[in-house]
Amino acid sequence: MSSYLGPPTTIRSWLFSTDHKRIGVMFLVATTVMLALGGVLALLLRIEHLTPGPTIMQAATYNRVFTLHGVIMVWLFMIPSIPAAFGNFVLPIMLGARDVAFPRLNLASFWIYVAGSLVTLAGVVASGADTGWTFYVPYAAETFTEVMPILVGVFILGWSTILTGINFIVTTHTLRAEGMRWREVPLFVWALYGTSVIQVLATPVLAMVLLLVAFDHGLGWGFFDPARGGDVVLFQHLFWFYSHPAVYIMILPAMGVVSEVVCTFARKVPLSYVAIAASTFGIAFVGFLTWGHHMFVAGMSIVDAGIFGALSMFVAIFSAIKVFTWVGTLYRGSISFRTPLAYVFVFLFLFVFGGMTGVAVASTSLDVHWHDTYFVVAHFHFIMVGGTLTAWLAALHYWWPKITGRRYAEKWGLVTCTLTFLGFFTTFFPQFLLGNGGMPRRYYLYDETYQALHVLSTAGSWALGSAFAITLVYLAWSLVYGERAEGNPWGSRSYEWLTSSPPPPHNFDGTPVFRHSPYDYHLPPGS
Amino acid sequence: MYAPRLEEHFDELPKQRHAARLGVWIFLASELLLFAGLFALYFGYRLHYPEVFIEGVVHNGRGLGTLNTCLLLLGSVAAAAGVGELRRDRDGRARILFALGTLLALAFLGVKGTEYARHFHEGIAPGGSGAFFAAHREPGWPVFFTLYFAMTGLHAIHVVIGMLLLGAVAVWIGRRRPGRAGAHRAELAALYWHFVDAVWVFLWPMFYLLGGGR
Secondary structure (H helix, E strand, C coil), rough: CEECCCCCCCCCHHCCCHHHHHHHHHHHHHHHHHHHHHHHHHHHHHEEEECCCCCCCHHHHHHHHHHHHHHHHHHHHHHHHHHHHHHHHHHHHHHHCCCCHHHHHHHHHHHHHHHHHHHHHHHHCCCCCCCCCCCCHHHHHHCCCCHHHHHHHHHHHHHHHHHHHHHHHHHHHCCEEEEHHHHCCCCHHHHHHHHHHHHHHHHHHHHHHHHHHHHHHHHCCCCCCCHHCHHHHHHHHHHHHHHHHHHHHHHHHHHHHHHHHHHHHCCCCCCCHHHHHHHHHHHHHHHHHHHHHHHCCCCHHHHHHHHHHHHHHHHHHHHHHHHHHHHHHCCCCCCCCCCHHHHHHHHHHHHHHHHHHHHHCCHHHHHHHHHHHHHHHHHHHHHHHHHHHHHHHHHHHHHHHHHCCCCCHHHHHHHHHHHHHHHHHHHHHHHHHHHHHCEEECCCCCCCCHHHHHHHHHHHHHHHHHHHHHHHHHHHHEEECEEEEECCCCCCHHHHHCCCCCCCCCCCCCEEEEECCCCCCCCCCCC | CCCCCCCCCCCCCHHHHHHHHHHHHHHHHHHHHHHHHHHHHHHHHHHHHHHHHHHHHHHCCCCHHHHHHHHHHHHHHHHHHHHHHCCCHHHHHHHHHHHHHHHHHHHHHHHHHHHHHHHCCCCHHHHHEEEEHCCCCHHHHHHHHHHHHHHHHHHHHHHHHHHHHHHHHHHHHHCCCCCCHHHHHHHHHHHHHHHHHHHHHHHHHHHHHCCCCC
């Protein structure tokens, strides 16, 4: 049977394909390269911290390396990772559509991503920037490093994000298969929908504010320059108005992946479909109202801080609803313990851990102590790496047979998953202790009392790094030597598994009509 | 005879049109948020420097800004009427109306350019550089005029895009004589133009009218 993988198989037929599946695969390859790049920078940072003094790099280099690690991981990897790669691949299939609503715009989104990445990386090659990924003014306007290409690059990347978001929303509204009611839309699609709303509404604010910083830096506009009447705190408000919802751009798709994997591998109807779908929008909405918790020590009134702190805790409530629903779905399910589910277990543990520390830092009194320390670094890595990245790995394994038509080596998957967990925990748990002990973030030198924990963290980073390397190797191996997958190797009832693996160019042979819910595991097979 | 093409991933034309219209609306929501950051900055800074902002608005004067508001609103009327004429298969009138909209957009840019020239002549440039700021040393002045240039400049870029869209529709109607089958396409261009117009309706009071009653 013909599949989207070809023919045609020329490079040109891939680079200029408007097929959402090929675009998804191209995003997957591009973002994985960025993950590797950001990961290598992270390993370098950890090596630098093996000793309290200078180890392998100078202070100026250190500042650039942590900035680039953040910029690459946030904008080049994490934001597009799940939506643009897996979302692009499975969203239309899950809806029974032949493609996204605007296929050419989708291709444009990919090329804008490539252009934005190249401009950003040009800044890296030119000299790198030392502002941190947050580009705080007035320093970002004054630094002598090449912050300009990075600001412009991130501005360009924003348009890729916006176009993908528009495409997903319109596709969900207009291209659902005949017979699919709103209550039958797969949960991953709901997660992507919520994400898209944030992408469309928050990204332009960031684009604008970074452009203003670029004007400040390049043309000396002094927009945020206190000497000319500018207000640096206003910059922080606008920056976090995007960058806080941005963490939901990262975590909501991850939650969507978890919902799919949990139902498939527990063979159960979700405990509450509505609770999972609705809490997605709860997070997306409240996420717009919590940005102030990044600025408790930036001169905010007690009343404002209290309101932002309380609103932030709503996010925890919605997240807890999800976690309990997933766990309730797993409870007494017919569990099939495969790598995707193993990664979801890791996700659940790390996400709850990271989430609880998030509630802690949203309390103003505690935040004053932890602000700008390794405690915050550990907290957001627990959510972003422990949450998003483990869900990304779950998605990679779950949809690997769908995308490539091959089976990966299950044993290697489970062993590597364990290594990922141990490596991750060893890397980041000590950072909570460091931060609580007073170790500030972004410091090049540190006091000798912190060394033992830093060495432990560095050792963990090597385990984590090796786990990624091993994953890449066995997945690449499976592309050539892996067993061929049947259409539906996991026995899932979800719509994307109704078609062959890999899917044909137009996703389904003929027009699909879905007459059952994607999670009706309570019915006998084949009904 | 013009017939719109049905893309292969859509089953029927009405659905495809609905998708296009929805896409443009969501895009406009995104565009609105692009301006929203600047609006937030304007109000943030206006709270910091209320007197300077009032003086700045008075300095800009009401005349040219109000003239430009009229030009844009008339352009919107022309575009909307153009879509209506196309729906009634009156291609000739539709073409004239879209061409009129294009000319009004051009006139807007002309007035805006005159205004910028006047500011530069007075020694007002973005970033607080120029002779004007040597005489006006309060800290809010550079901020007010930088905001003025940033916001009206970003808006002017949108006017240029809108003008090109309206012009393209006028040329397209002339060549293809699409009749009511083409009304959908013209409507998308008009939607964009109405958005450009709506943003200006807010910029107008912010930079020309809210001068404390003077």
